Amino acid sequence: xxxxxxxxxxxxxxxxxxxxxxxxxxxxxxxxxxxxxxxxxxxxxxxxxxxxxxxxxxxxxxxxxxxxxxxxxxxxxxxxxxxxxxxxxxxxxxxxxxxxxxxxxxxxxxxxxxxxxxxxxxxxxxxxxxxxxxxxxxxxxxxxxxxxxxxxxxxxxxxxxxxxxxxxxxxxxxxxxxxxxxxxxxxxxxxxxxxxxxxxxxxxxxxxxxxxxxxxxxxxxxxxx
Amino acid sequence: xxxxxxxxxxxxxxxxxxxxxxxxxxxxxxxxxxxxxxxxxxxxxxxxxxxxxxxxxxxxxxxxxxxxxxxxxxxxxxxxxxxxxxxxxxxxxxxxxxxxxxxxxxxxxxxxxxxxxxxxxxxxxxxxxxxxxxxxxxxxxxxxxxxxxxxxxxxxxxxxxxxxxxxxxxxxxxxxxxxxxxxxxxxxxxxxxxxxxxxxxxxxxxxxxxxxxxxxxxxxxxxxxxxxxxxxxxxxxxxxxxxxxxxxxxxxxxxxxxxxxxxxxxxxxxxxxxxxxxxxxxxxxxxxxxxxxxxxxxxxxxxxxxxxxxxxxxxxxxxxxxxxxxxxxxxxxxxxxxxxxxxxxxxxxxxxxxxxxxxxxxxxxxxxxxxxxxxxxxxxxxxxxxxxxxxxxxxxxxxxxxxxxxxxxxxxxxxxxxxxxxxxxxxxxxxxxxxxxxxxxxxxxxxxxxxxxxxx
Numbered sequence: 001x002x003x004x005x006x007x008x009x010x011x012x013x014x015x016x017x018x019x020x021x022x023x024x025x026x027x028x029x030x031x032x033x034x035x036x037x038x039x040x041x042x043x044x045x046x047x048x049x050x051x052x053x054x055x056x057x058x059x060x061x062x063x064x065x066x067x068x069x070x071x072x073x074x075x076x077x078x079x080x081x082x083x084x085x086x087x088x089x090x091x092x093x094x095x096x097x098x099x100x101x102x103x104x105x106x107x108x109x110x111x112x113x114x115x116x117x118x119x120x121x122x123x124x125x126x127x128x129x130x131x132x133x134x135x136x137x138x139x140x141x142x143x144x145x146x147x148x149x150x151x152x153x154x155x156x157x158x159x160x161x162x163x164x165x166x167x168x169x170x171x172x173x174x175x176x177x178x179x180x181x182x183x184x185x186x187x188x189x190x191x192x193x194x195x196x197x198x199x200x201x202x203x204x205x206x207x208x209x210x211x212x213x214x215x216x217x218x219x220x221x222x223x224x225x
Numbered sequence: 226x227x228x229x230x231x232x233x234x235x236x237x238x239x240x241x242x243x244x245x246x247x248x249x250x251x252x253x254x255x256x257x258x259x260x261x262x263x264x265x266x267x268x269x270x271x272x273x274x275x276x277x278x279x280x281x282x283x284x285x286x287x288x289x290x291x292x293x294x295x296x297x298x299x300x301x302x303x304x305x306x307x308x309x310x311x312x313x314x315x316x317x318x319x320x321x322x323x324x325x326x327x328x329x330x331x332x333x334x335x336x337x338x339x340x341x342x343x344x345x346x347x348x349x350x351x352x353x354x355x356x357x358x359x360x361x362x363x364x365x366x367x368x369x370x371x372x373x374x375x376x377x378x379x380x381x382x383x384x385x386x387x388x389x390x391x392x393x394x395x396x397x398x399x400x401x402x403x404x405x406x407x408x409x410x411x412x413x414x415x416x417x418x419x420x421x422x423x424x425x426x427x428x429x430x431x432x433x434x435x436x437x438x439x440x441x442x443x444x445x446x447x448x449x450x451x452x453x454x455x456x457x458x459x460x461x462x463x464x465x466x467x468x469x470x471x472x473x474x475x476x477x478x479x480x481x482x483x484x485x486x487x488x489x490x491x492x493x494x495x496x497x498x499x500x501x502x503x504x505x506x507x508x509x510x511x512x513x514x515x516x517x518x519x520x521x522x523x524x525x526x527x528x529x530x531x532x533x534x535x536x537x538x539x540x541x542x543x544x545x546x547x548x549x550x551x552x553x554x555x556x557x558x559x560x561x562x563x564x565x566x567x568x569x570x571x572x573x574x575x576x577x578x579x580x581x582x583x584x585x586x587x588x589x590x591x592x593x594x595x596x597x598x599x600x601x602x603x604x605x606x607x608x609x610x611x612x613x614x615x616x617x618x619x620x621x622x623x624x625x626x627x628x629x630x631x632x633x634x635x636x637x638x639x640x641x642x643x644x645x646x647x648x649x650x651x652x653x654x655x656x657x658x659x660x661x662x663x664x665x666x667x668x669x670x671x672x673x674x675x676x677x678x679x680x681x
Contacts, residue, residue, distance in 0.1 A: 194547040
């Protein structure tokens with residue numbers, strides 16, 4: 001995965017670069033809006049991470065808008081210290097695909113980037129999802145493990161769907177809150193963990209090899225390996 | 226004393242004076258012309274008639290006959306205030322009550338304004354000058370002096386009226402200015418006191434329901450709001466001082482200790498992880514404080530939309546259900562239909578979530594937690610009831626304060642002490658109220674919000 005980071009803080013840039021390199025990805029850094037726009041327009045990236053407040057009073061959103069106007073469809077994640085709901089809505093309206101508020105953990109950033117890139121590659125309508133011997137039919141809303149049907153509540157189905165769409169990728173608790181419950185706040189409890197355990201009991205019940213793994217300090221992963 | 230003209234109300238009064246004078250002029254001018262032309266025309270007709278009779282006499286009896294008739298009239302004082310002169314072709318006076326043919330009468334016959342000398346006095350007059358056969362000239366003139374007196378009176382009257390308007394206007398300007406200035410100074414004094422730092426001052430009410438009172442009330446409302454905001458800022462700074470310092474201090478010592486001790490890599494990594502968890506705790510408090518400040522500022526109102534609280538309640542119940550189940554708590558949700566409010570769905574969901582989360586935390590195992598939504602007159606009432614230890618009455622008002630943590634929450638139950646403050650702030654933002662009451666045993670937390678108008 002080749003990523004462009006438009007960010008004027010050297011420290012943040014170094015931190016992201018190091019983290020991405022360890023996960024086997026490459027990162028280009030632009031320290032200002034002009035370089036960022038130039039690189040984004042001339043190189044082929046899998047994703048762009050855009051800071052909002054850039055040197056010279058440039059708002060990263062104007063760069064996002066410029067890229068979208070020129071027909072560039074690369075997935076963009078906004079990284080910003082502006083965290084109010086209105087700011088987030090404004091960010092998504094400008095054409096960005098996701099919004100992450102500073103301070104952030106690297107795990108959260110990586111998980112969201114991988115999810116964005118996956119989503120961009122798999123655009124189009126799938127009607128079935130499969131991870132190892134776990135299958136999900138999105139039309140008839142049926143789930144089966146090794147041919148044995150599993151009954152799920154609607155919300156459990158949604159939870160499993162998000163995990164299956166991001167199979168072999170880390171999905172953070174915040175991502176689950178946003179995508180499954182549409183909660184854009186932190187309920188400060190382990191409710192998500194309880195929901196996931198409940199789901200795990202249903203899909204991994206008496207299976208030889210559990211699929212749903214907890215990734216420490218990050219989130220969850222539905223893994224076929 | 227400030228210059229009168231620099232005061233807005235006085236300017237207004239003077240403007241009215243100018244307008245009144247203009248109106249007076251507009252009224253007087255046509256009146257003057259109408260009067261003048263009517264009277265002039267009528268007097269002219271009378272003179273013309275008189276003159277025609279004299280011409281008839283001339284035609285019947287000749288110049289001498291007319292002279293005799295005129296002299297007879299003058300002798301009998303039957304002139305009716307008119308002046309008559311008959312003159313020959315050299316304009317020598319032949320008869321009449323003027324001593325000579327007046328100067329300044331044009332050569333051509335016609336009607337003129339002239340000045341005649343009557344008994345040695347100059348009098349203004351309207352004169353008809355007639356040329357008779359044989360070069361005789363006849364002048365019949367009507368005295369205009371009395372009319373001129375009336376004209377003078379008209380102008381005097383007009384001038385006096387204008388002067389009265391001016392005087393009244395000036396007085397009104399002065400009086401209005403004085404009254405207005407007193408009112409403005411009342412508000413100004415309050416504003417000055419506030420500028421000087423006394424935020425508790427308010428504009429006194431005069432007990433009269435007029436426009437200035439309305440202004441005073443608006444100003445007072447604004448001051449209440451400003452004071453609330455200032456207090457809010459002060460509270461937040463206090464809260465930050467107290468409650469962010471502690472975890473930051475812990476974090477600092479943890480990191481310093483780590484730097485000093487030569488720990489094996491594995492242990493060092495574990496310590497660092499704990500440090501990151503500390504930072505996350507600080508960030509969570511920070512976010513909650515920002516959210517509270519955002520709520521208190523009232524900014525979120527601009528994004529209000531119709532929210533079905535019944536649905537919010539059902540979703541919240543569904544979200545917390547597995548947690549309750551784990552503790553063996555029966556979480557139920559009963560909501561009537563049509564629990565609609567105008568509000569911010571995110572904040573309302575978070576507020577209800579906090580209440581349910583608290584209830585589950587404090588409820589004993591194998592008890593019930595109930596979410597209820599009911600419609601009251603003009604209100605939507607959303608309550609969460611648990612069978613936990615409850616809150617003593619004395620503590621109830623304090624638990625909604627920032628960072629207050631009641632006795633019952635010290636110890637095992639983790640929290641930041643911001644949850645209920647956020648709920649109370651959300652209720653306030655929506656123009657509603659938040660109340661804690663006894664469920665004996667247990668606690669009922671109730672949100673009362675104004676119901677939205679029925680869907681259009």
